[in-house]
Amino acid sequence: MSVRVRFAPSPTGNVHIGNIRAALFNWLFARHAGGKFLLRVEDTDRERSTDEAIRTLLACMEWLGLDYDEEPVYQSRQTARHVAVAEELIRKGAAYRDAKGGGGECVIFRMPKEGRIEYTDLVKGTIRKKAEDTQDFVIVRSDGTPVFHLANVVDDVDMAITHVIRGDDHVENTFKHIELFKAIGAPLPQYAHLPMIVNNQGKPYSKRDGAAFVGEFKEQGYLPEALFNFLLLLGWAPGDDREVLTREEMVQLFTLDRCKSSAARFDIKKLVWMNGEYIRRQPREVFAAEFVSRVRAAGLSTEGADLAGIMDQMQIRTKFYSEIPASCAYFFTDDFPFDAKGVEKRLKAEGVPELLDEVAEKYAALPAFDLQSTHDVLAALGEARGTGLGSMVHPVRVAVSGLTEGPGLFELLVLLGRDKVCARLRQVARRLRDGAL
RNA sequence: GCGCCCAUCGUCUAUCGGUUAGGACACAAGGUUUUCAUCCUUGGAAGCGGAGUUCGACUCUCCGUGGGCGCGCCA
Structure with a gap:
């Protein structure tokens, strides 16, 4: 069966690096296998999932070169389907109605009461849990809307997802999801849980720790290729001593069994180095185009300047394109600032x-x-x-x-x-x- | 509290029972009393603790310890 994976973000207006890394691993896995990389927009939170937020998401993916196959699925349009599946589960006896919590009646999914649930995680190995340590859980709220677990699984079934590659924080949810798949009567996907990106304190990396959203890296002048490469190295290594890899090499070399299972700290210094490395390695025409456009955008004229000579000097010492106008202004105008x-x-x-x-x-x-x-x-x-x-x-x-x-x-x-x-x-x-x- | 997961230089990592434990970032010194950068060379720097299995454990098992995650009518 051919590989079908998906990136299933909920658009909030910002795309977190931990999230985009999951997309990146899914993309690499699909491209390596010659399978499909699908996008599912989990836009059930109507407050935050604005058109603007969705545009931001798509823009970030495009910036990083994460092209997807087939039409994106918008989860909010599948609500009727999710609820229908819940009804079906009630008929089968796998779920039941209950009214104890909030307002009216919600639908609760029955988890097994004995035995154990286990699965083989492609990066973490065998993960198991005693049934008695699990609990029944709500799949449809009393207002009739489906809960994440239900929507997520039903969509994966409908999209014929073969491998679920996602963050570590979902290892526990997987027990619920597996039972849901079984109750629905759908084949189980394979699971791979990626370690989280953490800060110096070992906590999940957040905006409080520095740039945390893809858009911020873009604004600060990071090259998408450098960010991509850096993020890949957080949790994956090719096995030899290579670190700077072309996209082709990444696709060719990427396998889940080479993913690490422990969390990785986000080290901005190495990203900065890698960005400079990518700039240095760029073909001259590429550097030149960016260089000239930055200079002109700063209102400077390149008229009469020895551009080739200047770029020979500047390509090796540029870490961010954004610093070019300030580091080179004196070449193009007599009216330059003094430090x-x-x-x-x-x-x-x-x-x-x-x-x-x-x-x-x-x-x-x-x-x-x-x-x-x-x-x-x-x-x-x-x-x-x-x-x-x-x-x-x-x-x-x-x-x-x-x-x-x-x-x-x-x-x-x-x-x-x-x-x-x-x-x-x-x-x-x-x-x-x-x-x- | 209960459950699940994780644990190699400061950081990212290699090692899949036998290595002087390798590479990269960062740091330090030198090449370079013209800066910054590049490049090159060199240096310091690691197996959480304790048992066990084994001729031999960073690697396998168990127990600790530490950290993370989960236990929502959030996603």
Whole structure:
């Protein structure tokens, strides 16, 4: 029988990373097996399940490349079917009406009273429980609406789901679900329960622990491929030492028996590293497209700039695309901001304006303005003053870029070009004398 | 309280009875008295405790301990 799995989120307006990870594992499992990955929107909470919330959900899935097969099923449209199944269960004697709890009569499902219920979890192994430790439970509320367990199982039956891959927090529910499947007379799916993503305290990772929703990662400049890869490594490993994998490798290598059964802490530092790793590995055209669009979106013009040279320098040191305008503005405009600490530390020192003027003068007189010559001028000056190259480099860097970090200074100078460099050095010297910086 | 699940470096993990317990992130040092980053090299860093099974346990079993989850007319 061919594999059919589903992602069954209830749209709340935000998509939690723990949730999307379940989607990711389901997707990988389906793609690996050549089966179907289905989407079921559990929108029975009409308050929160707005059209907007559903759009957010779909957008997050698309962003991560989690494409689904067949039309999405909207659970709220299946209510009549759920209730009909409950009626059927009453007829079979598997459920009964009761009025003890709230208002009117609800429908309660009968759990076995003796023996044991057990199943083989594809990641956790055999899980069993004595029947006496289970209790009958409500499947239709007294207002006539179906409860999660019923809806979930009936939909899985109707969608012919073969494998239920979901969070750890459902291991207990599975006993109820199995009995429901049996009572309905439907074949049991196989189960796989994924460990949870937890915070430093071992509690389920939540918005209080940092970015917890897919949308936040997107806003903060994470690449979907990096997030995807990182989330996969939380609970799964290929078995060899590879960590950065292509989507194809993931699909090919993914199996549930390689999933871990213990919870994983969310370590943002590794995600940050991985994001930089993905940016570095991107083909130049991809990086270039993103780079240019970020620069232009910040209102800067790339006219006349040595884009290829700049990108050579910047691709290896970019961790987030979102930081590009700030880290590169000085390449594209003379009106760039100065880092206050850098100014204080490198420019507000005795003799700096004179130094900058002198450098400008020497640079202007150079027969060729290149890596070697620009370096030699500063080296000679440092030598003459007995202060070394470092004390030349730092003020010049801040003067021409406003920043204390960036490409190697001489690479940076050549990329800017002699005219801009000299003009900026003189301008900064003037502003320093005028106390305007 | 009852039940279920889990337990390797600080973190993510490899190991499926025999390894100097490997890799990655992070950290530290060096290559690099021009920064940041990249790259390379090096370093420190782990089997929760106790029994048992076995010639031999990180690995299997049991008992503790710790943590998580479940026990809704929530999903």
